[in-house]
Amino acid sequence: MDTVLSTMFYFWISLFIAYLLVQRGLWIFSDVAKGTVSFMLEKAIGPGADLVEGRTGSGARSWIMQGTLWLILGSMFTFMSMWLSHDPDALHSLASWGYSANTHELYSAGVYATLYGSVSMLVIGSGLHIIPKLAGTELASETNANLVSFIWTISVLIMVVGSQNNMILGLEIIPVGIVLNTAALIAVIMNQLLTLANRTRNMALPGWLILIALLSNPILSIVSIASGAINDNIGQWLSYHIFGGTFFFLGVSGVALYASSISSGNPLWSKTLVGATLFGGIFTINPFGDIDGQMVIDLFGPLANNNVIAFSNEDMLSASFLMALASVPILAFSSNMLVTLRGSDMFIDDPNASGNAELNLGSWLIIPIAIGSLFVQTDAVSGTNELVGISNSLSMMSGWLVLVPLSLGAALSLYPELVGRHLFSQSRSRWGFLMMTGGAIFGLSITMIADFMDLALAELLVEDPSALSEELRKVGSVMFYGVVIGSIFHSLNMVSGMFRGNLISKESVTSSSISVESYNLVSPTTVRRILASGADLDTEIIPTGENDEKGSATKL
Amino acid sequence: MSINTTDSVDGFLQGEKEPPGSWVFIALGVVISLSFLLLYSILYPGQDLPVISDLVPVFSGVFDSGIWFFILGTMIGIFAILGRLLLEATSE
Numbered sequence: 001m002d003t004v005l006s007t008m009f010y011f012w013i014s015l016f017i018a019y020l021l022v023q024r025g026l027w028i029f030s031d032v033a034k035g036t037v038s039f040m041l042e043k044a045i046g047p048g049a050d051l052v053e054g055r056t057g058s059g060a061r062s063w064i065m066q067g068t069l070w071l072i073l074g075s076m077f078t079f080m081s082m083w084l085s086h087d088p089d090a091l092h093s094l095a096s097w098g099y100s101a102n103t104h105e106l107y108s109a110g111v112y113a114t115l116y117g118s119v120s121m122l123v124i125g126s127g128l129h130i131i132p133k134l135a136g137t138e139l140a141s142e143t144n145a146n147l148v149s150f151i152w153t154i155s156v157l158i159m160v161v162g163s164q165n166n167m168i169l170g171l172e173i174i175p176v177g178i179v180l181n182t183a184a185l186i187a188v189i190m191n192q193l194l195t196l197a198n199r200t201r202n203m204a205l206p207g208w209l210i211l212i213a214l215l216s217n218p219i220l221s222i223v224s225i226a227s228g229a230i231n232d233n234i235g236q237w238l239s240y241h242i243f244g245g246t247f248f249f250l251g252v253s254g255v256a257l258y259a260s261s262i263s264s265g266n267p268l269w270s271k272t273l274v275g276a277t278l279f280g281g282i283f284t285i286n287p288f289g290d291i292d293g294q295m296v297i298d299l300f301g302p303l304a305n306n307n308v309i310a311f312s313n314e315d316m317l318s319a320s321f322l323m324a325l326a327s328v329p330i331l332a333f334s335s336n337m338l339v340t341l342r343g344s345d346m347f348i349d350d351p352n353a354s355g356n357a358e359l360n361l362g363s364w365l366i367i368p369i370a371i372g373s374l375f376v377q378t379d380a381v382s383g384t385n386e387l388v389g390i391s392n393s394l395s396m397m398s399g400w401l402v403l404v405p406l407s408l409g410a411a412l413s414l415y416p417e418l419v420g421r422h423l424f425s426q427s428r429s430r431w432g433f434l435m436m437t438g439g440a441i442f443g444l445s446i447t448m449i450a451d452f453m454d455l456a457l458a459e460l461l462v463e464d465p466s467a468l469s470e471e472l473r474k475v476g477s478v479m480f481y482g483v484v485i486g487s488i489f490h491s492l493n494m495v496s497g498m499f500r501g502n503l504i505s506k507e508s509v510t511s512s513s514i515s516v517e518s519y520n521l522v523s524p525t526t527v528r529r530i531l532a533s534g535a536d537l538d539t540e541i542i543p544t545g546e547n548d549e550k551g552s553a554t555k556l
Numbered sequence: 557m558s559i560n561t562t563d564s565v566d567g568f569l570q571g572e573k574e575p576p577g578s579w580v581f582i583a584l585g586v587v588i589s590l591s592f593l594l595l596y597s598i599l600y601p602g603q604d605l606p607v608i609s610d611l612v613p614v615f616s617g618v619f620d621s622g623i624w625f626f627i628l629g630t631m632i633g634i635f636a637i638l639g640r641l642l643l644e645a646t647s648e
Contacts, residue, residue, distance in 0.1 A: 069637070076630050083623045090621035481626050488633030495637055499644040 002314035004322070007229045007238055008285075014219045015212070015282060022193065022211070034197055037190050041141040052146040056138065057418045059145025063125025064411045064418065066153050068494055070117030071404070071487040073160070078110035078396065079484055082447060082477035086470045099164070107392070108163035111295070114399050116181065117156040119248065121149070122407035124188055126255040127210040129414055131192050134207040134258075135199035140191050148187045155180035166298070175301030182218060189214050205274040209254030212278065216246035230300050232307040234315055236293025238285070241377075245286030245326065252406045253277050253333050256359055259410035260340040262417075263353040265525045273336040280329025285322040287373040288398040291380035291391045311381055319381050323374055330370045337363035343520055350529065351422035351502065354429045358409030361437055365401045373398060389455040393448040400440040400483060408490065415494065421501030423493050432489030439482020447476035518542055 042049065052058070084090055084103040091101040132139045139145060155177045162173030192211060196203065203211075220242055229235025257277075261268045268274065297304045311319070341360055350356075372394050379387040412429070416422050423429050450472035457469075518540045519530055530541070596605060604610075 072630065072634060072637075076627075079626065080623065083626075087621060087623070090623040093620070478626075481629075484626070484630055485633070488630070488637070492633070492637050492640065495640050496644075 002312055002318060003229065003232070003234045004238055004285075004315045004318045007223065007227050007235060008242070008283075008322070010223045010227050011216075011220060011242060012282065014223055015216060018215050018219060019212070022196065022215075025197070030197070034194060037194050038140065041144040041187070041191055041194065045144065045147065049143045049147065052143060052150075054141075054143035054146065056142060057129065059139060059142045059149070060125045060129040060414075061418045062146045062149040063121050063128060063152075064415070065494065065498075066149055067118050067121030067125055067411065068408070068487075068491045070113055070121060070153075070156065071408070072484065072491055074110055074114030074118050075400075075480075075483040075487045076110075077106050077113055077160075078400075079477060079480050081106035081110055082443070082473070082480055086473040086477070101164075105164050108295075108298075109160045111399070112156060112159040112163055114404065115248070116159060117153070119252065119399075119403045119407045121152060122411045123210070123213070123248075123251040123255055124152075124185075125149070126259070126407070126410050126414055127192065127214070127251070128188070129418060130255060130258045131203070131207050131210060132195050134203045135196055136201040137195060137198045140194035140198065144187060144191055148184045148191075151180060151187075152184040155184060163298075172301040174298045175303075178299045178301075182221065185214065185217055189218070204268075205271060205278065206254045206258040206268070209250045209257070209274070209278055209281075212282065213247050213249075213251030213254060216250070216282075217243070220246065224296070225300070225303060230296055230303060231305040232309050233293060234309060234311055236296040236304065237291075237381075238293070238319070239296050240289060240293045241285045241287070241323075244289045245281050245284065248403060249286050249288070249329070250278065250281040252362075252403055252410075253281065253329075255410035256337060256362065256406040257333070257340070259355060259413035260337050260359055260363075263356050263359070263413035264341050264343070265529045266340050266342065266523050269336050269339040273332040276332035277329045277336070280326065280332065283322075284326040284329065285319060286326050287323045287370060287377045288402070289373070289395050291377060291388060310383065316381055320378050323377055323381075327370065327374070330366055334363050334366050343522065349426060351426055352416055352504075352529075353413065354415065354423050354426065355409035355412030357430075357433045357437075358405040358412065360409075361433075362402050362404075362406035362409060365397075365405075369394065369398050369402055386455075389458070390448055390451040393444055393451050397440070397444050397448075400436075400444065404440075405437070412490075412494075415497070416504045419498055419501065421497055421503055424496035424501050425493055428489050428493045432486045432493060434486070435482040435489060436486030439480050439484075439486060443476045443478075443480030443482065445476075446472050446479060450476065 052062070080091070080101070081103045084101060084106060088103065091099075094101060128139055128145050158177030158180065159174050161168075162177055166173050192214060196211070220239060224230045224235065224239040227235070229239050257268060257274060260266075297306060337359065341356060341363070376387045376391050376394055379385065380391070412423070450469045453469040453472070519535045519542065521530075521541050521543045530539075535541075593605065593608075
């Protein structure tokens with residue numbers, strides 16, 4: 001059996017066994033396991049537990065706030081890497097402090113800060129709120145969740161430092177970061193499993209998406225090491241993409257689907273599509289991200305080898321086929337999100353739905369970016385390598401225009417319930433969205449145009465770099481700075497909202513200059529939500545009967 | 557007049573809330589100062605600015621790329637968030 005199918009087969013079997021254990025429990029050992037895990041989460045951490053608060057929701061809040069702050073650093077590193085791609089000596093003065101900045105290292109720092117720092121923390125934080133809600137219980141240990149968020153932040157900090165200088169005192173730093181990171185993740189998984197063990201009702205599917213995403217991370221690490229996948233470039237590429245498809249795609253999908261229903265007031269449109277997203281995410285290869293598995297080599301450090309072998313025909317066929325199949329879960333997720341969000345506030349007027357615009361953006365853009373990524377990955381897997389030049393820009397697009405908007409949108413939607421207050425300012429929220437979206441779309445698109453120009457020149461064997469391409473990269477990086485400003489706006493808004501936001505018990509004043517002529521009422525909703533969508537006293541309310549269809553509604 | 561919005565000491569009154577219009581005058585002041593700096597080089601061509609011309613060479617080779625303006629902007633943003641956290645934590 002080839003590398004791709006054999007590794008995926010081991011992964012599927014391991015995940016299935018983990019799922020069975022979660023569903024069936026550990027037979028007569030269940031009670032012992034519950035007691036032991038409970039002890040480890042609370043008592044075993046000793047005086048560490050006194051450092052943080054254990055109030056309801058404090059764990060999720062802590063993860064989400066830190067995730068938002070990481071957004072600033074992630075966008076800043078990415079901006080600097082884009083700037084240094086056209087002006088490599090811009091930060092040469094820092095050499096006097098012993099720091100030589102270059103575009104590749106800053107790009108890596110941006111990836112670690114954005115994916116591990118921001119997206120992961122927002123997904124895990126939202127999950128700490130969502131799973132207990134869907135399971136009808138409380139989180140097993142708020143104290144542990146709160147404390148572990150800081151360990152996770154330290155681990156990301158180590159990875160970011162390691163991306164600039166991986167060898168410190170003869171020790172590879174990034175693997176140290178990932179060990180700490182895995183320890184924190186296992187604590188989160190234990191916490192969530194114990195929460196699930198105390199469930200009072202069957203958990204809805206978005207909860208399973210989040211749980212499978214969490215479980216997939218350590219399982220994939222074990223499978224990759226045990227199967228030897230991390231020893232050659234094919235296995236490394238595969239591990240990278242399975243990780244992206246399960247931990248990131250399923251995690252982000254879970255929190256975004258839950259948030260779409262919460263913030264729009266509509267029931268989740270289709271359970272079947274959530275199921276398709278879940279199974280598709282596990283059984284296919286997600287095409288988002290880099291075209292190589294360099295990140296896996298960095299993360300596994302001494303455990304990984306740097307063997308480079310060409311894709312065999314079987315590997316090429318199975319990888320291309322499984323990547324093409326990824327369009328099923330992506331389309332299922334996107335359509336489910338967009339229909340669920342229908343008729344809701346998209347202009348960030350409703351303080352209960354501040355994340356709707358981000359959720360909507362991510363749901364739209366996931367399709368074109370997935371199609372583009374599929375072309376680039378297939379090109380790389382087949383060894384054609386004609387589109388390698390645009391892979392970085394496309395990878396950044398999948399981060400900043402899909403993963404970040406969806407995870408941030410979900411966190412913003414859950415914010416009022418977690419904090420007990422609304423965001424400080426709807427106007428700042430709107431500006432944050434516009435700056436982030438505009439900066440990412442225009443900045444990365446212009447950079448991609450420059451990539452295409454360089455590709456065309458390389459094809460024509462022109463040796464001198466194009467001045468126009470450099471100018472475009474300059475414009476692209478300056479425009480991307482909008483993402484940094486947007487991140488600062490969002491972070492400031494969330495921090496200020498914790499102290500000065502309107503209490504959610506009080507009626508929030510909203511105003512909109514946008515009016516609509518008709519409003520499709522697909523489910524019971526409040527007058528406030530209708531007014532927040534832009535309706536006024538002359539708007540015609542049109543009831544529609546979609547709820548009569550079998551299996552169309554999922555109550556969360 | 558409310559006791560929550562003003563300080564009163566022996567007839568002297570000072571508002572606690574900052575009127576939004578005051579920032580306009582500060583911005584106007586900065587713009588006018590920059591205009592005078594430009595005017596100086598027009599009126600006295602070839603002559604260095606007092607004090608400033610001695611300070612600028614200290615930073616030559618350090619902040620000699622446009623990226624530093626953007627980094628400065630981000631640092632202001634980060635310090636605004638930290639400042640907000642500290643102020644809110646100590647306000648009570």
